[in-house]
Amino acid sequence: MTIEPVFDISLDHGEGPLWDVQTNSLYWVDLFAGEFYKGDPATGEFTKKSIGQPLGVVALREAGGLVIAAHEGFGFTDMEPDSAISLFNNPQPDFPETRFNDGKVDPLGNFVAGTMTFTGEQPIGHLYRLQPDKTVHCLESELMLSNGIDWSPDSNTCYLVDTNRHVVYAYDYNLQNAAISNRRNFIECSENEYPDGLCIDTAGNCWIAMWGIGQVIQFDATGKKVQVIELPVTHPTSCCFGGPQLSTLFITTSKHVLTADEIQRQPLAGKILKIETAFKGQVMRRFKG
Numbered sequence: 001m002t003i004e005p006v007f008d009i010s011l012d013h014g015e016g017p018l019w020d021v022q023t024n025s026l027y028w029v030d031l032f033a034g035e036f037y038k039g040d041p042a043t044g045e046f047t048k049k050s051i052g053q054p055l056g057v058v059a060l061r062e063a064g065g066l067v068i069a070a071h072e073g074f075g076f077t078d079m080e081p082d083s084a085i086s087l088f089n090n091p092q093p094d095f096p097e098t099r100f101n102d103g104k105v106d107p108l109g110n111f112v113a114g115t116m117t118f119t120g121e122q123p124i125g126h127l128y129r130l131q132p133d134k135t136v137h138c139l140e141s142e143l144m145l146s147n148g149i150d151w152s153p154d155s156n157t158c159y160l161v162d163t164n165r166h167v168v169y170a171y172d173y174n175l176q177n178a179a180i181s182n183r184r185n186f187i188e189c190s191e192n193e194y195p196d197g198l199c200i201d202t203a204g205n206c207w208i209a210m211w212g213i214g215q216v217i218q219f220d221a222t223g224k225k226v227q228v229i230e231l232p233v234t235h236p237t238s239c240c241f242g243g244p245q246l247s248t249l250f251i252t253t254s255k256h257v258l259t260a261d262e263i264q265r266q267p268l269a270g271k272i273l274k275i276e277t278a279f280k281g282q283v284m285r286r287f288k289g
Contacts, residue, residue, distance in 0.1 A: 197238020241281020
């Protein structure tokens with residue numbers, strides 16, 4: 001299996017890869033730098049924009065542009081360099097030690113994103129649903145480090161990572177009101193495994209970036225481990241499927257916690273990596289607001 005870097009860029013803490021099938025473009029964020037990017041893997045060209053605060057994740061909007069989850073709340077923006085960034089609905093204004101970390105658009109077109117403390121060591125993280133009318137609803141609380149989220153191909157199951165509890169939860173997802181219920185442990189990792197971002201392919205396989213141990217692990221729809229992909233970096237953060245056939249796995253990585261010596265030994269740390277697979281990803285949904 002060939003692992004290759006994409007784009008001539010090295011991020012501090014790459015996160016949140018997102019494929020846009022309409023433009024054949026990849027989006028991603030540099031979380032602590034408060035920057036997000038849009039790039040064309042075919043040419044290597046990319047553009048970036050800063051929002052001036054830590055940025056957890058971006059998602060596509062049906063109306064055009066992006067919906068974002070940042071340190072100070074939800075917001076709208078686009079890739080135009082001089083356009084404004086509209087932030088609204090900070091669901092945790094009394095908790096400045098928390099920030100948004102990861103999220104995705106759900107099957108009904110809501111934007112779902114989770115919070116954590118900057119250290120991820122206190123169970124005060126929440127999972128929020130931003131609806132198209134800009135109202136915010138809390139879906140889950142007492143999370144340690146809310147992380148990767150996605151839905152099964154039939155939309156009946158929602159998967160959510162709590163990194164510092166070493167677990168991937170599964171919930172029943174209600175296609176009438178976007179509620180989640182019946183939480184259970186879908187994948188239980190060992191104490192030295194830190195599941196980070198994830199994505200679900202069209203066959204229901206769960207692909208998880210394993211922070212700190214340099215792997216992406218594929219699990220099947222029952223939670224059984226299928227394969228382990230060893231990476232040339234220790235800190236992958238998330239992954240998504242993209243490319244013309246939606247069969248390329250793009251992986252974001254970090255060098256944020258590495259020492260200078262470790263960075264020298266891991267020249268691809270902070271890069272976006274790609275792997276060609278025999279699987280196909282789901283089309284990324286767009287926020288209806």
